[in-house]
Amino acid sequence: EIVLTQSPGILSLSPGERATLSCRASQSVSSDYLAWYQQIPGQAPRLLIHGASSRATGIPERFSGSGSGTDFTLTISGLEPEDSALYHCQQYARSPWTFGQGTKVEFK
Amino acid sequence: QVHLLQSGAEVKKPGSSVKVSCKASGDTFNTYTIAWVRQAPGEGLELMGRITPILGVVKYEQKFEGRVTITADKSTSSVYMELNSLNSEDTAVYFCARKARLGYYFDDWGQGTLVAVSS
Numbered sequence: 001e002i003v004l005t006q007s008p009g010i011l012s013l014s015p016g017e018r019a020t021l022s023c024r025a026s027q028s029v030s031s032d033y034l035a036w037y038q039q040i041p042g043q044a045p046r047l048l049i050h051g052a053s054s055r056a057t058g059i060p061e062r063f064s065g066s067g068s069g070t071d072f073t074l075t076i077s078g079l080e081p082e083d084s085a086l087y088h089c090q091q092y093a094r095s096p097w098t099f100g101q102g103t104k105v106e107f108k
Numbered sequence: 109q110v111h112l113l114q115s116g117a118e119v120k121k122p123g124s125s126v127k128v129s130c131k132a133s134g135d136t137f138n139t140y141t142i143a144w145v146r147q148a149p150g151e152g153l154e155l156m157g158r159i160t161p162i163l164g165v166v167k168y169e170q171k172f173e174g175r176v177t178i179t180a181d182k183s184t185s186s187v188y189m190e191l192n193s194l195n196s197e198d199t200a201v202y203f204c205a206r207k208a209r210l211g212y213y214f215d216d217w218g219q220g221t222l223v224a225v226s227s
Contacts, residue, residue, distance in 0.1 A: 035213035037153075044203055044217035045153065056215065088153055092212035096169050101152040 002027050002091050004100035011105045019076040021103045023089035028069045033093035036065055036074045039086040039102075048087075049074065081107070111136045112204050112218035119224045120194050127190040128221045130204030136216070137185040138162050141207040143214065144178060144189040148200040158207065159187060194225045 003026040013019055023034065032052035037045035047056040049065035052072055062077045076083055084107055089100040115129040132142065143158035157168040161180035168176055177190045187204060202221045205214035 033211060033213075035211075037214075044220050045205075045214070046217070047208075047213065047215050050208065050211060050213045050215075090153070090213060095212075097155055097212050099153040099155075 001096055002029065002094055002098055004089055004091060004098055006087075006089060006100035006103045008103060009101075011103060012108050013079055013105065014108050015079050015081055017079050019074075019079055019083070019105055021074040021076075021087055021105070023067075023072045023074070023100050025070045025072070025091060027094075029072070029091045030093045032068050033091060034065075034067070034072050035090045035092065036063075037088045037090065038083075039088065040082075041085070045088060076105070079105070079107075109133070111206060111216045112142075114202075114204060114218040114221045117222040117224070119226065122195050122225055122227055124194055125190060125192045126194060126223050127188055128202050128204075128223070130187045130189070130218050132161075132185050132187060132204075132206075134185055136206055137180070137182075137187075140209070142180075142187045143205050143207055144176075145203045145205050145214070146200040147203070147220075148197070151200075153203075156189065156191075156202075161187065191223075194223075196225050198223065199225045 005024045007022045034052045036049040039045045053065045064075045066073050086102045111133045113131045141160045144156040156172045159166045159178045179188045204218040206216040208215040
C-alpha cells in the first residue's frame with residue numbers, strides 16, 4: 001500500500017499570501033496519478049487537481065499542482081478567505097487507492 | 109446539479125448494522141462507478157469499496173472485506189452501503205463519491221452521512 005504523508009499539518013497564513021502544501025508518497029506514484037481535494041468544514045471534498053497538475057472543471061487558476069515520483073505540491077497563489085479548508089491528496093496509481101491525512105489551511 | 113444525494117444521520121448501538129443510501133442521477137447511476145469513503149473524526153479519508161451499477165461489479169477494500177456490503181437498486185437509481193458489527197471506531201462521516209471517467213479519482217461527492225456508534 002502506498003502511504004501518503006502530507007505536510008505541514010496546519011498552515012497559518014494571511015489572505016493574499018502563497019500556500020505551499022506537500023504530499024510525499026512512500027513509493028513512486030506512476031503516471032503522476034495524484035489528485036488534490038479541498039474540504040471546507042461541514043462539507044464534502046471537492047476535486048481540485050488530477051493527474052498531479054490538471055485543474056478540475058471550474059477550479060480557479062490560483063490553484064496549481066506540480067511534482068512527480070514521490071513528491072507532489074499543491075500551490076495556492078494569493079489566498080482568498082474562502083480557501084480556509086482541509087486539503088487532501090490521493091494516489092490512484094496502485095490499488096488500494098489511498099489518501100493523505102490532510103493539511104489544514106487557516107488564516108492568522 | 110446534484111448528482112449524489114445521501115440519506116440522513118444515524119445513531120447506532122455497538123454490534124448493530126447501518127445501511128446508508130446514495131441516490132444518483134440517472135446518468136451517474138448508469139455510467140459511473142460509485143465508491144464509499146469514510147472520514148472518522150480528526151482523521152483522513154478512507155476508501156471502503158466501490159460498485160459499478162451497470163455491470164453489477166463490486167470490490168471491497170481488504171480492511172472492510174466481510175463486514176461491508178455495497179449494492180445497487182436500478183429501480184431507484186440508488187447505491188447502498190451496509191456496515192455490520194459496528195463499534196465505536198466506525199463513528200464517522202460516510203461519503204459516496206463518483207469515480208471519474210478517466211482515472212480512479214473522484215469528481216463528485218455526496219453530502220455525507222454521519223454515523224455515530226454509541227451505547
